[in-house]
Amino acid sequence: MTTAGTAVLKHPGIRAIWSASAFTAVASWSVQIAVTVQVLSDRSVSVLAVVQLAGTLPMLLLLPFAGVWADRFDVRRISLAAMTVQAACSTALGLVIHGNPVTIAAVYALQGALNAFWPPARQQWLYGMVTDEMRVRANAAIGSVNGLMTLVGAGLGGALSGWDPDVAVFTGAGFQALAALRLVRTSRPEPVRHDETQRTAHRMLTDIADGIRTVRWYPLAGSVVWIGIAWGLISGGYSVLLSGHVTGDLHGGSVVLGLVFAIDGLSVIAATAFAGRVPRARHLAVYGASYVVQGLAWALMFATSLFPLTVAALVVMRLASGFIIALDNTILLATVPPRLRGRVSSLHMTTYNAVDRASLGLLGVVLTAFTVQSVGQVAGLASAVFGLVWWRFSRTARQRYLAGDNTTDSTDKPKEMT
Numbered sequence: 001m002t003t004a005g006t007a008v009l010k011h012p013g014i015r016a017i018w019s020a021s022a023f024t025a026v027a028s029w030s031v032q033i034a035v036t037v038q039v040l041s042d043r044s045v046s047v048l049a050v051v052q053l054a055g056t057l058p059m060l061l062l063l064p065f066a067g068v069w070a071d072r073f074d075v076r077r078i079s080l081a082a083m084t085v086q087a088a089c090s091t092a093l094g095l096v097i098h099g100n101p102v103t104i105a106a107v108y109a110l111q112g113a114l115n116a117f118w119p120p121a122r123q124q125w126l127y128g129m130v131t132d133e134m135r136v137r138a139n140a141a142i143g144s145v146n147g148l149m150t151l152v153g154a155g156l157g158g159a160l161s162g163w164d165p166d167v168a169v170f171t172g173a174g175f176q177a178l179a180a181l182r183l184v185r186t187s188r189p190e191p192v193r194h195d196e197t198q199r200t201a202h203r204m205l206t207d208i209a210d211g212i213r214t215v216r217w218y219p220l221a222g223s224v225v226w227i228g229i230a231w232g233l234i235s236g237g238y239s240v241l242l243s244g245h246v247t248g249d250l251h252g253g254s255v256v257l258g259l260v261f262a263i264d265g266l267s268v269i270a271a272t273a274f275a276g277r278v279p280r281a282r283h284l285a286v287y288g289a290s291y292v293v294q295g296l297a298w299a300l301m302f303a304t305s306l307f308p309l310t311v312a313a314l315v316v317m318r319l320a321s322g323f324i325i326a327l328d329n330t331i332l333l334a335t336v337p338p339r340l341r342g343r344v345s346s347l348h349m350t351t352y353n354a355v356d357r358a359s360l361g362l363l364g365v366v367l368t369a370f371t372v373q374s375v376g377q378v379a380g381l382a383s384a385v386f387g388l389v390w391w392r393f394s395r396t397a398r399q400r401y402l403a404g405d406n407t408t409d410s411t412d413k414p415k416e417m418t
Contacts, residue, residue: 008137008276013129016186017122021145022152023179024083024118029153030172031090034165035108038097041165047101054105058113060354063120067346070120071339076183079125082117083180089114090173094166119349120342123329127341129187136283140276140326147268147322150261214336214344220397223390224332225348227291230386232355234379237363241302241379242314244372250307260314267315271322278327284394284401287327291387294320295380302376334401 009015035055039048069078089111096103122142130138160168215222246252246260278286297317301310329345336344366375394401 008134008141011130013186014126014138014141016182017126018141018145020179020182021122021142022149023175023182025145025149026153026156027090027172027175027179028115029149030157030160030168030175031093031111033157034097034161034168034172035104037161038165039101039104043101051101051105051108054109055112056357058109059116060350062113062116063346063350066116067120067343069117070124070342075121075125076186078117079121079183080180082114083176086111086114087173087176087180090169090176094169094173097165097169120345123333123345124342127333127338136278136280136327136330137276139329140272143325144269144272146325147265147272150265214340214347218335220335220401221332221344223393224328225351227386227390228348228352229355231383232352233359234382235356235359237360240360240363241372241376245302245376249305249373250310252307260311263311263314264318267318268322268325271319272326275323275326281402283327283331284398285391286323287331288387288391288394290320290323291390292384294324295383295387298383299377299380302373302380331401
């Protein structure tokens with residue numbers, strides 16, 4: 001990690017949130033791989049698909065509610081409660097993992113549902129403890145967890161599951177407990193001010209609707225949401241397409257495929273380390289340009305049959321992805337009032353992940369008519385086009401972004417915003 005990346009982790013609050021995120025990621029990878037290995041040991045791939053769906057669908061359904069909770073209540077208590085129950089669920093999963101798939105799916109669903117609470121609570125917590133100037137570096141540091149834990153979490157989960165899936169699940173439970181313990185001594189952020197009449201239970205659905213309507217109230221935040229949807233639509237099958245290209249078109253084995261995914265993760269880590277040093281005045285241009293570069297490199301990756309050129313294109317693509325990951329939340333929340341951050345974060349995650357899952361399902365149908373290479377090239381070019389469109393739009397929002405302006409001219413804004 002660069003000097004800037006190391007410096008931001010010297011902040012005790014950011015360091016605690018980064019550690020908790022890393023422990024949670026290791027826990028998720030360990031449990032996911034253990035469930036995969038165990039189910040496939042005596043069941044079909046279709047059964048695994050149902051179990052995996054059970055582990056992800058409840059989270060998507062709960063994310064909008066989790067966003068409201070992050071905006072309305074103590075994010076420290078929410079995080080600690082969710083992580084503690086998750087650790088208990090992982091422990092229970094370890095006790096039933098050799099049983100009926102229905103039982104496995106039920107426990108896995110509860111464990112997965114609780115994953116909804118940490119991301120929006122983390123974002124609200126993070127912004128409540130750092131200055132405006134530190135936010136981009138803090139977001140970049142948290143973004144580095146994705147690439148790092150793809151290597152560490154997947155590697156550890158795979159090694160432990162190969163030895164014994166039970167050990168992998170219980171290890172995941174232990175890491176989830178460590179995540180909770182890491183936050184116990186971390187101070188809660190300054191509370192976000194609210195109109196007290198808005199805190200009653202019957203306001204929940206209205207609050208969720210307010211979060212959805214932010215795409216009209218705050219166009220810049222809305223643009224990040226829609227480009228996330230667009231990216232999710234074309235990236236849902238990324239891992240499948242890359243695996244098919246490496247093992248099919250390039251005739252690489254499992255070792256080569258593992259190396260490719262390791263390069264993928266390392267490239268993201270490298271980019272997130274440098275992205276925190278990008279001046280605020282260049283954030284929008286770099287974000288849009290990264291989508292363009294990411295798409296063109298993706299298209300090139302699938303257009304060539306030369307392994308060195310494929311790897312070079314992959315590195316460029318994932319470096320661009322790292323800048324997107326690091327800047328995404330910073331741009332998303334820059335013009336959004338503090339009281340709406342949790343809802344906006346959860347809306348972005350919900351729409352992206354839902355479209356991403358739907359895209360993965362659609363990919364199976366598309367590949368019956370087209371080759372992996374042709375689909376990869378079209379998807380890459382589509383990403384580049386979306387990036388160009390977003391960049392042109394962002395030019396009109398540049399001054400408001402630089403000023404951190406969270407006012408809106410919408411006539412249908414909620415009373416709490418007047």
